[in-house]
Amino acid sequence: MKNEFRVIADLIEENTKVLDVGCADGTLMKFLIENKNTNIRGLEISKEKVQECIAKGLTVIEGNAEKDLKQFPDKSFDYVVLSQTLQAFLNPELVLSELLRVGKRAIVTIPNFGYWKVRFHLLLKGTMPITKTLPDEWYSTPNLHMCTIKDFVFFVKSKKIKIFKSLSLNNQNTSLINDSNLEIKNLFADLGIFLIEK
Amino acid sequence: MNIEKNIKELIVKKPLKLDCGKTIKDYPIAYETYGTLNQNKDNAILVFHALTGDQFVTGLNPITNKDGWWSYAVGPNKAIDTNKYFVICSNVIGGCMGSYGPSHKNPNTKKAFGTNFPVITINDMVNAQFNLLDFFGIDKLFSIAGGSMGGMQVLQFISNFPDKSRTVIPIATTSSHSAQNIAFNELGRQAITADSNWKDGNYSSNNTNPGKGLAVARMAAHITYLSKKGLQEKFGRKLQEREDLKFGFDADFQIESYLRYQGSVFVDRFDANSYLYITRAMDYFDLAKQFKGNLSNAFKTTKAKFFIISFTSDWLYPTQENKDIVIALNSIGADVGFVEIKSDKGHDSFLLDVPDFLNALKNFLDKSYKKIIYEK
Numbered sequence: 001m002k003n004e005f006r007v008i009a010d011l012i013e014e015n016t017k018v019l020d021v022g023c024a025d026g027t028l029m030k031f032l033i034e035n036k037n038t039n040i041r042g043l044e045i046s047k048e049k050v051q052e053c054i055a056k057g058l059t060v061i062e063g064n065a066e067k068d069l070k071q072f073p074d075k076s077f078d079y080v081v082l083s084q085t086l087q088a089f090l091n092p093e094l095v096l097s098e099l100l101r102v103g104k105r106a107i108v109t110i111p112n113f114g115y116w117k118v119r120f121h122l123l124l125k126g127t128m129p130i131t132k133t134l135p136d137e138w139y140s141t142p143n144l145h146m147c148t149i150k151d152f153v154f155f156v157k158s159k160k161i162k163i164f165k166s167l168s169l170n171n172q173n174t175s176l177i178n179d180s181n182l183e184i185k186n187l188f189a190d191l192g193i194f195l196i197e198k
Numbered sequence: 199m200n201i202e203k204n205i206k207e208l209i210v211k212k213p214l215k216l217d218c219g220k221t222i223k224d225y226p227i228a229y230e231t232y233g234t235l236n237q238n239k240d241n242a243i244l245v246f247h248a249l250t251g252d253q254f255v256t257g258l259n260p261i262t263n264k265d266g267w268w269s270y271a272v273g274p275n276k277a278i279d280t281n282k283y284f285v286i287c288s289n290v291i292g293g294c295m296g297s298y299g300p301s302h303k304n305p306n307t308k309k310a311f312g313t314n315f316p317v318i319t320i321n322d323m324v325n326a327q328f329n330l331l332d333f334f335g336i337d338k339l340f341s342i343a344g345g346s347m348g349g350m351q352v353l354q355f356i357s358n359f360p361d362k363s364r365t366v367i368p369i370a371t372t373s374s375h376s377a378q379n380i381a382f383n384e385l386g387r388q389a390i391t392a393d394s395n396w397k398d399g400n401y402s403s404n405n406t407n408p409g410k411g412l413a414v415a416r417m418a419a420h421i422t423y424l425s426k427k428g429l430q431e432k433f434g435r436k437l438q439e440r441e442d443l444k445f446g447f448d449a450d451f452q453i454e455s456y457l458r459y460q461g462s463v464f465v466d467r468f469d470a471n472s473y474l475y476i477t478r479a480m481d482y483f484d485l486a487k488q489f490k491g492n493l494s495n496a497f498k499t500t501k502a503k504f505f506i507i508s509f510t511s512d513w514l515y516p517t518q519e520n521k522d523i524v525i526a527l528n529s530i531g532a533d534v535g536f537v538e539i540k541s542d543k544g545h546d547s548f549l550l551d552v553p554d555f556l557n558a559l560k561n562f563l564d565k566s567y568k569k570i571i572y573e574k
Contacts, residue, residue: 047554050537054558057565059503061524061536071525 016078114148228296229288233280246344246351252295294469312399345548360500386415413461425511425544
């Protein structure tokens, strides 16, 4: 399982109600049920992935976060998780506000476009960066709205969204992000993980 | 073949007040079972049939000598595995396979009820079938499942008896019959009643049979169960056993011949008045209306786990109508899963060999059952 999922799981308290938006094959859901005894639902757009979740005995709804989050009542989940997909939505601003409406808290992870390998790739090669977390070519990437950790932090602050915890992830190393190390983390973190609330 | 011999029957003594205001009692419910009820009585699945189905879910239907209507889904090692689960299905009241319906004799006149049979609803159907739980001594079903009108009964059943099933599987259905569906049903009813052999519903005492009208009703309905793409791929403009058009009104095209055949075999196994009664019950179905327009309230008190399934090419009970049920359940935080299965086979997909559907159904049931056993 991805290290990212372990970090997300650490942010989630036991016996809570969780919605995993874009739950894919349900790996994180299964881990949270087994380790945190969560009451968890998944929302997934791919029919194949939905079938994989059903085969694991997970409760999953086939649907699209941009259209289908609105059916959930306000604050109906303790946590709403969105892993590495915010940048793939047509309207990430809307999705983020929906996550924070449906969930008491949201956990959002973003591939960091400010990561040094990304910057170097563009600077030296002059072609669109391809890294472990950004594996697709420019013409086939699902990503529409790439951002850096810094962009995301500025964005949520401008929306008066409270950041409870920000973590940076680089390979196996997790560390806290704060105002004083933001520049450094923005350069050296592959992935940003944020626990937020509105 | 002796029809009575092959039909298991429960005579319900308890009076049932119907939605139309009339009360029935001492009425028969014809049922069939598959698999074995275990000692804990926790492995029972109540299956509800669609408009023209019956209690003979799988194996050979002893009346028609054809495969049961859900043979692809139900049986040993199948999605609804009768090696594990005890499957019960009964003919709906208003039907014509042994349950109380318009072809039963009115004890006062000694003639078939015909249109003197009370108009029944989906609510009446499930209230009648609920008696099967007492009969088998089942406190709580493991699951209830059904497609189309069977799905409507699933929804009504869990609304009426919120703690009587652990899981709930409505398939290719709706919580409220649409204008388009009422229109198609009305077309079928008009075809039957326009047949001069219908005789205001008294055809059995007149020794006639409105077979032509019933066949037309079936043909029209059958088109709605398929998809345009499915029809085009299967039949296209292929001609029926001829080299060229015959410039007449015989069945030149294979699709015409196919529909005529579907109509003719249907007449042999189905009663015209039952067709009127059951389509009426579907048209009257509006679960939200029973709860002052708020569908969520129909499910407010149930802790059951829902799994809703729709099909991409089903235009009779389209995905959106199935999704409306999901939305109603999500808005009250109910436990609900949903999947739309890709299939070109139209509304009939739930009856056919559609592997993605059958796998999802099997996985959902088996994983849910395992969890229940584990929790015990």
